[in-house]
Amino acid sequence: MELVEPRLTGHVPAPHELELARPLYRIDPLGGDFPGEGRALQALGPIVPVELPDPVAAWAVTRRSEADRLLTHPDMRKSPRYWRAYQDGLVPKDWPMLKILTAETMLVRDGEDHTRLRQPMQRAFTARRVEALRGRVEDITRELLDALAATSPGEQIDLRATFAFQLPVRVICELFGVDDDDMRRQLAVDTRLLISSTAPPGERLGAQAGIFSTMARLIASKRAVPGDDLTTALIGEFDGGRLSEEELAGTLFLMLIAGHETTQNLITNAIRRLLQHPDQLSLLLAPDLDEDPWPGVVEESLRYDAPAATTMFLYAARDVTVAGVTVRAGEPVMIHTAAIGRDDETFTHPHAFVAGRADAHRHRAFGHGAHHCLGAALARLEAHIALRALFERFTITPGEPLDRIGEVDSLSSNAPVRLLARVQER
Structure with missing residues (x-):
C-alpha cells in the first residue's frame, strides 16, 4: 500500500482536476490494513482515482454521502458492458475479481433484468423465511459449541476456522439442500481459493470451474429428487422460463460467495473486537439488562x-459529476x-469500537439502493445467535496478541486470517 505521486505539479489536485488516468493511490492487493487505507484515501478526497493490481484503474469512494449518491444515481450501472476498459480488452483475463464481476448473476444486471x-x-429471503431459520441456526450453533467444549483443557482453537466458518457454510449448504459432506468441503475449499489475492491465476480459474461443476451436480440431483430447498425453488423459476441455465448456476454461485464468506468475516471480526474490549464485553454479559444488546x-x-x-464495481453510463469530480462514461x-x-x-469518534453505538446502523456494509444485499437479515441473525451463545457459554482467552494477527489476503475480504484462543465453560 503506497501513495502514488500526483502527476500534476506535486500537489494533491483539486476535484475538478482529477482524472482516472492519473491515480493518486495504489490499492494494496493483499488488504493488509483496510482502516489505514481508508484514512489515507479520505485525506485525498471523497472520490479518489486509484490503481488496482495488473493495473486496473478505478474511482474509490470514501464518504457515505457520495457513496449513496452514486449507488442510487440513474446513470450508474452494474453491468460490465458499461466498463470501457473491459470491453476494449484492457483488463487481464486472470484479474482476481474478474470472474465474480462477469458471472451471470443479478450482481451485474440492471433495471428490469436485475429485478x-x-x-x-x-x-427465498423474506423476513418470515429468515426468521423460520432461527431454530436451525440455534441448533447448528449449539452443535459447534458442544464441539468446542469437548476440546482438551488448554488446547488452542482457531475460532475462525472451527466456529465462524462452520456456521454460515452449514447454513448456506442447508439452504441449497447440499447434504453430501464431500460436496460441502469442496465448495468451501474452492470459495477460499476464488477470493484469494495470492492464489495463482490457474488455481482461481480452477476454483471457479469447480464451483460451477458442483452447482451443476447439485442442480441435477435436485431435478431428480426435488426438496424443500433454495435449489429446488430456483429450478422451478428456470422451468417457468424466468431463468436461463447459466443464470440458475450463477445465482447459486453468488449466494455461496456472498452467503458464507462475509458472515464468517463478520463473526470473526466481532469476536476479535470484543476480546480487545473486555470492559464492553462485561456490560454485554450483565444479568440485569432490559434489552438484548447483541x-x-x-x-x-x-x-x-x-x-x-x-465493493466493485459501478460503471458510469454517461458522465456523472459528484463532489466536483467527473466520472466519465x-x-x-x-x-x-x-x-x-x-x-x-x-x-x-469513528475509530472507536462502541458496542452500543446508536447510529452504527448507518454503515453501508450491505450496500445501498437497488443492489442492497438480500442476505443481510440472515447474516445478522447468524451473527447475533453465534456471538451471544459463544460468549454466554465460554470464557475466551486469546492465544496470541490480537493486534499482531495477519489479515486475509484479498482485495475485499476483511478479517484476520485466524483467531487462536482457549475456551473454558463458564
Missing part, C-alpha cells in the same frame, strides 16, 4: 470492520466500504 433475477431470491454488537461490527472492505467506481464505516462526517 427478474432478484425476485426469486427475494421470495444486535447492537452486530451493527457496530459491520460498521467498524466491514466484512467486504471494498465507461469508468468504474469502487465503494470503499471500510472507509465509509469510519467516516467522521457520519459517525462520532
Whole structure:
C-alpha cells in the first residue's frame, strides 16, 4: 500500500482536476490494513482515482454521502458492458475479481433484468423465511459449541476456522439442500481459493470451474429428487422460463460467495473486537439488562470492520459529476466500504469500537439502493445467535496478541486470517 505521486505539479489536485488516468493511490492487493487505507484515501478526497493490481484503474469512494449518491444515481450501472476498459480488452483475463464481476448473476444486471433475477431470491429471503431459520441456526450453533467444549483443557482453537466458518457454510449448504459432506468441503475449499489475492491465476480459474461443476451436480440431483430447498425453488423459476441455465448456476454461485464468506468475516471480526474490549464485553454479559444488546454488537461490527472492505464495481453510463469530480462514461467506481464505516462526517469518534453505538446502523456494509444485499437479515441473525451463545457459554482467552494477527489476503475480504484462543465453560 503506497501513495502514488500526483502527476500534476506535486500537489494533491483539486476535484475538478482529477482524472482516472492519473491515480493518486495504489490499492494494496493483499488488504493488509483496510482502516489505514481508508484514512489515507479520505485525506485525498471523497472520490479518489486509484490503481488496482495488473493495473486496473478505478474511482474509490470514501464518504457515505457520495457513496449513496452514486449507488442510487440513474446513470450508474452494474453491468460490465458499461466498463470501457473491459470491453476494449484492457483488463487481464486472470484479474482476481474478474470472474465474480462477469458471472451471470443479478450482481451485474440492471433495471428490469436485475429485478427478474432478484425476485426469486427475494421470495427465498423474506423476513418470515429468515426468521423460520432461527431454530436451525440455534441448533447448528449449539452443535459447534458442544464441539468446542469437548476440546482438551488448554488446547488452542482457531475460532475462525472451527466456529465462524462452520456456521454460515452449514447454513448456506442447508439452504441449497447440499447434504453430501464431500460436496460441502469442496465448495468451501474452492470459495477460499476464488477470493484469494495470492492464489495463482490457474488455481482461481480452477476454483471457479469447480464451483460451477458442483452447482451443476447439485442442480441435477435436485431435478431428480426435488426438496424443500433454495435449489429446488430456483429450478422451478428456470422451468417457468424466468431463468436461463447459466443464470440458475450463477445465482447459486453468488449466494455461496456472498452467503458464507462475509458472515464468517463478520463473526470473526466481532469476536476479535470484543476480546480487545473486555470492559464492553462485561456490560454485554450483565444479568440485569432490559434489552438484548447483541444486535447492537452486530451493527457496530459491520460498521467498524466491514466484512467486504471494498465493493466493485459501478460503471458510469454517461458522465456523472459528484463532489466536483467527473466520472466519465465507461469508468468504474469502487465503494470503499471500510472507509465509509469510519467516516467522521457520519459517525462520532469513528475509530472507536462502541458496542452500543446508536447510529452504527448507518454503515453501508450491505450496500445501498437497488443492489442492497438480500442476505443481510440472515447474516445478522447468524451473527447475533453465534456471538451471544459463544460468549454466554465460554470464557475466551486469546492465544496470541490480537493486534499482531495477519489479515486475509484479498482485495475485499476483511478479517484476520485466524483467531487462536482457549475456551473454558463458564
